[in-house]
Amino acid sequence: MSNAPWAFVAALAAVPVLVPNPYVLAVLTLAGIFVIGAISLNLLLGYTGQLSLGHGAFFGLGAYASALTSLGFDIGIGFGLRLRVDPQPVWLGFLMAILVACAFGWMLGRLAFRVRGAYFVIITICFAQVLRMVALNWVELTQGPMALISIPPVSLWLPGLGVVPLVTKAQTYWLVLAVGVLAFLLVRQLVESRIGRALIALRSNEALARSVGIPVTHYLVVAAVVSAGIAGAAGSLFAHYMGIVDPDVFMFIYTVTMVIMVVTGGKGTLWGPVVGGLIFGLIPDLLRGRAAPELQWVIYGVAMILFVMFLPRGIVPGVQSLLRRRA
Amino acid sequence: MIGPLLEVRNLAVHIGGLVAIADMSFQVPEGRIVSLIGPNGAGKTTAFNVISGYMRPTKGRVLFDGADITGLPPERIATRGLVRSFQRTSVFAGCTVLENALIALHGRGRAGLLGALLRAPAQRREEARLLAEAHSMLDFVGLAARADTPAEVLAYGEQRRLGIVLAAIVSPRLLLLDEPAAGLNPSETQAAMELIQKLRDRRMTVLLVEHDMAMVMQISDSICVLNQGRIIAEGSPAEIRQHPEVISAYLGSGHWEGADAQA
Ligand SMILES: Nc1ncnc2c1ncn2[C@@H]1O[C@H](COP(=O)(O)OP(=O)(O)O)[C@@H](O)[C@H]1O
Numbered sequence: 188m189s190n191a192p193w194a195f196v197a198a199l200a201a202v203p204v205l206v207p208n209p210y211v212l213a214v215l216t217l218a219g220i221f222v223i224g225a226i227s228l229n230l231l232l233g234y235t236g237q238l239s240l241g242h243g244a245f246f247g248l249g250a251y252a253s254a255l256t257s258l259g260f261d262i263g264i265g266f267g268l269r270l271r272v273d274p275q276p277v278w279l280g281f282l283m284a285i286l287v288a289c290a291f292g293w294m295l296g297r298l299a300f301r302v303r304g305a306y307f308v309i310i311t312i313c314f315a316q317v318l319r320m321v322a323l324n325w326v327e328l329t330q331g332p333m334a335l336i337s338i339p340p341v342s343l344w345l346p347g348l349g350v351v352p353l354v355t356k357a358q359t360y361w362l363v364l365a366v367g368v369l370a371f372l373l374v375r376q377l378v379e380s381r382i383g384r385a386l387i388a389l390r391s392n393e394a395l396a397r398s399v400g401i402p403v404t405h406y407l408v409v410a411a412v413v414s415a416g417i418a419g420a421a422g423s424l425f426a427h428y429m430g431i432v433d434p435d436v437f438m439f440i441y442t443v444t445m446v447i448m449v450v451t452g453g454k455g456t457l458w459g460p461v462v463g464g465l466i467f468g469l470i471p472d473l474l475r476g477r478a479a480p481e482l483q484w485v486i487y488g489v490a491m492i493l494f495v496m497f498l499p500r501g502i503v504p505g506v507q508s509l510l511r512r513r514a
Numbered sequence: 515m516i517g518p519l520l521e522v523r524n525l526a527v528h529i530g531g532l533v534a535i536a537d538m539s540f541q542v543p544e545g546r547i548v549s550l551i552g553p554n555g556a557g558k559t560t561a562f563n564v565i566s567g568y569m570r571p572t573k574g575r576v577l578f579d580g581a582d583i584t585g586l587p588p589e590r591i592a593t594r595g596l597v598r599s600f601q602r603t604s605v606f607a608g609c610t611v612l613e614n615a616l617i618a619l620h621g622r623g624r625a626g627l628l629g630a631l632l633r634a635p636a637q638r639r640e641e642a643r644l645l646a647e648a649h650s651m652l653d654f655v656g657l658a659a660r661a662d663t664p665a666e667v668l669a670y671g672e673q674r675r676l677g678i679v680l681a682a683i684v685s686p687r688l689l690l691l692d693e694p695a696a697g698l699n700p701s702e703t704q705a706a707m708e709l710i711q712k713l714r715d716r717r718m719t720v721l722l723v724e725h726d727m728a729m730v731m732q733i734s735d736s737i738c739v740l741n742q743g744r745i746i747a748e749g750s751p752a753e754i755r756q757h758p759e760v761i762s763a764y765l766g767s768g769h770w771e772g773a774d775a776q777a
């Protein structure tokens with residue numbers, strides 16, 4: 188069993204060599220970026236049990252933070268002062284994306300984890316919509332609906348080659364795969380630890396968790412920060428891969444897509460968001476050209492309903508219990 | 515120690531317009547098993563909720579080991595060494611019995627975010643130590659054979675027992691047990707009683723709420739009788755049996771033998 192995941196990663200890594208088709212690689216890269224987003228959402232939704240419907244905000248924040256850092260900006264900040272940032276290397280943008288998302292994750296954690304349930308869900312929705320309004324209206328910084336364009340591709344320092352921009356589809360694909368593996372390992376280390384047990388305890392029985400001395404709100408904030416940071420990293424990859432970011436990254440549909448990926452794949456399992464993310468990340472492209480756009484969404488929705496009906500706990504737990512019954 | 519381990523002073527709890535606790539004062543000396551008894555609705559669970567930090571009192575103070583803990587959140591109170599069990603069966607569903615025990619051992623570990631991510635040798639040693647402690651506790655209480663069973667599929671009696679274990683594994687100085695024998699058959703009740711005595715022998719002070727009078731009379735060092743939100747009598751089991759007010763208010767009305775019907 189412990190070798191199977193690495194075989195899976197090796198197989199994924201071999202795709203650009205075996206199938207050097209730019210379209211296939213582009214589709215897989217984009218799906219991979221969403222898998223990373225789903226992995227990050229799973230930490231909150233799956234392990235702590237808190238439904239955040241503003242998760243796309245961290246993704247969008249990462250995209251904007253990374254794009255703005257690498258493009259540079261010059262804005263008025265009131266009192267006649269200006270803030271000017273020259274274009275920075277892309278790796279710095281990537282770090283900024285994580286930092287900014289973590290900071291907002293911390294704030295949301297502090298603020299919203301004082302309330303639970305429906306109120307928490309509403310606050311997270313508002314959070315994303317407010318950011319969308321900011322991105323639309325703070326034209327000096329974000330260009331508003333005109334979008335940030337000409338975002339440079341990710342550059343990487345490679346031994347012997349120096350700093351090289353990752354321009355080919357295969358290079359970007361490998362980068363996304365590497366970040367995805369890192370995100371997976373990060374979440375695995377976390378949930379299979381004392382902190383992970385505290386998160387699961389919170390999900391399972393909050394009153395009991397507190398009674399044995401677990402400061403649940405503290406661990407909720409920890410989970411929110413890590414989750415937001417990973418989502419920010421995914422957003423950064425998205426920005427540099429697409430080369431363009433507009434306020435639509437804050438649209439509700441991105442969050443909903445990630446929730447669908449986590450829930451159908453199996454929330455609270457390590458592989459759930461990977462499986463769900465790949466399925467629902469690839470469906471739109473598999474249907475493209477074969478079905479009208481409206482029909483694509485119908486198929487998307489029907490597939491989701493079928494999965495939830497027949498595998499209510501998600502694909503991964505469902506398949507696991509099937510295999511166990513066989514054995 | 516000079517003062518009592520727990521002191522409840524003039525506690526009052528009003529829920530909406532209802533007076534759940536009118537004016538309650540009592541003490542729990544260290545090393546004893548003290549029982550709080552009274553008819554349903556007398557305010558026992560409410561008192562536990564206030565003492566363990568789940569509810570704020572309208573009036574009054576709770577002192578633990580001489581320090582005022584009134585209004586502290588439950589996790590802080592637990593960390594100070596006061597842990598309660600719940601009247602309604604309460605376990606970590608979806609986790610195995612062993613995982614339940616490991617969760618409750620949270621306070622015995624130190625590993626933070628960095629430790630969890632890097633899994634340094636110190637962290638692995640800590641995990642191994644917690645695992646050993648969890649196993650030894652399950653051995654101690656006779657749940658070792660159930661270690662890998664999901665908590666929610668345990669038999670009712672075993673779930674009740676696990677509920678006590680989760681509180682006891684924290685090794686609190688004061689353990690609050692809310693009707694640990696509720697719904698148990700006579701042999702399970704006997705086992706629960708022995709477990710509580712073993713915990714006392716492990717230097718835990720116990721404050722017990724229980725309807726099974728035979729059990730209360732047998733294991734308590736002293737008893738507080740609560741009726742309509744007030745303590746009406748306090749004393750040794752022998753004294754309580756003789757107490758006229760207790761007999762008329764509580765014991766006389768058939769609760770004495772019919773304890774099981776209360777559950
Ligand atoms: N959360 C609550 N809301 C409203 N009334 C409550 C609540 N908790 C307790 N009460 C009331 O307070 C009184 C004491 O209840 P409780 O402490 O549960 O009694 P006991 O545990 O002694 O049976 C009862 O009248 C009960 O109805």
Ligand SMILES: [Mg+2]
Nearest residue numbers: 558559560601
């Ligand atoms: Mg009660």
